[in-house]
Amino acid sequence: NTHSGFKSKKPIQTKYRMPLLNWQALKPNQVSGTVFNELDDEQVLGELNMEMFEEHFKTRAQGNSADLCKVKKKMSQKAPTKTSLIDANKAKNLAITLRKGGMSPSAICTAIEKYDQKSLSIDFLELLEHFTPSDFEMKLLVNYEKDGRPLEELTDEDRFILSFGKISRLRQRINTLTFMGNFPESVRRLQPQLNSVIAASMSIKSSTKLKKILEIVLAFGNYMNSSKRGAAYGFRLQSLDLLLETKSTDRSQTLLHFMTSIILEKYPELANFHTDLHFVDKAALVSLDGILQDIRSLERGMEMTKKEFLVQDDSPVLKEFIKTNSEQLDSLIKDSKTAQEAYVSVVEYFGENPKTTQPSMFFPMFGRFVKAYKMALQEIEQKKKMEEIQSCEVKETPSPNKAGAQKGPMMPKMDLIAELKKRQVKPPVREGKDGALEDIITDLRNTPYRRTDGRRPAQRQDS
Structure with a gap:
């Protein structure tokens, strides 16, 4: 069909219902002058x-060769x-949620009443929370029931909302269940972060080697500045x-390179000062304010659970949860104070403002x-x-002896491999350090570290 006036295309009657191809169609006025103007899809069909x-x-x-009109007619009769x-929108979303949950409405309500964590996943509970009925919705449904009208005539979603809304203290129960379900993961996420702040803070403060390195930096800085600016007694860390x-x-080296050479030559015992510092990179990922906020939220959740138990003191689930986890929360609170x-x-100690x-x-x-x-090292x-x-x-004289010629350059290469192997061995933990800190460091090495955003970064070294 190449002429500019388009002949209208007839709708195609398919035997079965077909899926939609969600393309962006061109309007007839957009086709003029394009390749589509020269195509005839009807001929292809x-x-x-x-x-x-x-x-x-x-x-x-679908039925073997069902006529769609007949199917529609049957459905409308059925x-x-x-x-x-x-x-309507709430009902539609609720239907999807209930399908996802894969439980009958009565089983869901019973599980909530019994605080049955095994039957109700956290994700499902959080979805259900959105369908807590309003007072207005409950009034409509309860009045419908009071009028003696048959409940079978209500949709499945309406019947669920009616049963759901009749559960006593529904919101408190859902909140308690959600808190209990999330608690272990919260502790697993927060504990390593607190440990890394404690380990990094204590190891930086207690490192005598780091102190000596800063002394060398101060000496070089004063040597460079004092005639113009006078001697300084300290410097900000960002310096x-x-x-x-x-x-x-000659711009061939930096001040850090020069100082590193001096350390290697005059203070070789300081060369590995960085092995004193533990989990500095991990501690840098921590938001201490965020952690303290999360711990306060856990405290509030535990208070809520204890209140719920006072009302529902016959619940073995609540009793067991409080007994098992109160001590763990107290320990976490204690560690948060230590970290702070x-x-x-x-x-x-390093002259900064906390x-x-x-x-x-x-x-x-x-x-x-x-x-x-x-890097300088x-x-x-x-x-x-x-x-x-x-x-x-240079020392080597050219010689036909191949074995002799090979010896020179090969030796340093072997040295380099040995050196690299040596550097791969972890430095021994210094003696005489705080036992609690050593425990934390051991624990951190064995615990997969979760950042505040929940992701697990690739394994890395401990500095």
Whole structure:
């Protein structure tokens, strides 16, 4: 059909109901001048066996060759219309939710009354919460029942809402069930985060090697500045970033590289100072305020559960939950106070303000410094290896003896492999440290760490 006036296309009568292809169709005025103006799909349909296509793509199970009109007619005869008093959209969403739950309405109501956590998943409970009936809806349904009208004439959704709404203290029960279901996961998520803040704070504060490194930085800074600015007695931690930005006259190395060389030469015992610092990167991911808020929320949830038990003191589920988890919550609260105190203490110790400095600001200052220091260390070692290789090559006189020629460059390579293997071995934990801190560190190494957003980052080293 190539002329500009379009002949209208007839609707195609299919034998079966077909699924919709959700495309964006062009309007007739958009087709003019395009490739579609030159196409004839009706001719293609005439050439193909579309019956086979229908057999493969018809929606769901349909009768062998049912005439759609007959099917529709039968359906309209079969289904007597049922009465619905609740909002149509709410009823539709409730029907979907109940299908997902896969439980009968009476089983759902019984499970809620008995606080049966095994039968009701958290996701399902959270969905059900949206269908708690309003006073108005309950009034309509109860009046319908009082008028003696048959409940069978109500839709399944209306009948469910009526039974659901009759459960005493429905909201409190659902909230209690949701809290109890979420509690173990909340503890699993919060405990490692508290532990990482405690371990990072205590290990940074107690590291004598780190203290000595900062002393060296202060000495270099004062040597550079004192004639113009006078001597400083300390510096803000963010100043550590400047060590990487300050370059030598020939711009071949940074101040950090130079200082790292000095540490290796004059203070070799400080070279592995970063092994003193534990879980700094993990602690940097923690929002301490967020954790404290979550713990307060758990306290409120436990209070609510205890109140519910006072009303429903014959419930073995509530009794067991309170008995098992109260102590665990107390321990978590205690650890949150320890984490807070340890964090405030270390932040103040390094001259920062704990009120305005979050862990996400404080710990990365050490994280960046350690990362840059390790990089400098690596580059210095690589440079040293290269110099060794070059000096071996220079010393070596050309000789037809191939074995002799191979020996020189191969040796440093073997040294490098041995060196890398050595560096892969974890540094021994220092003795004489706080036993509780060691326990926390061991625990953190064995616990999969969940960030505040719930994701589990790839495994990494402990610094």
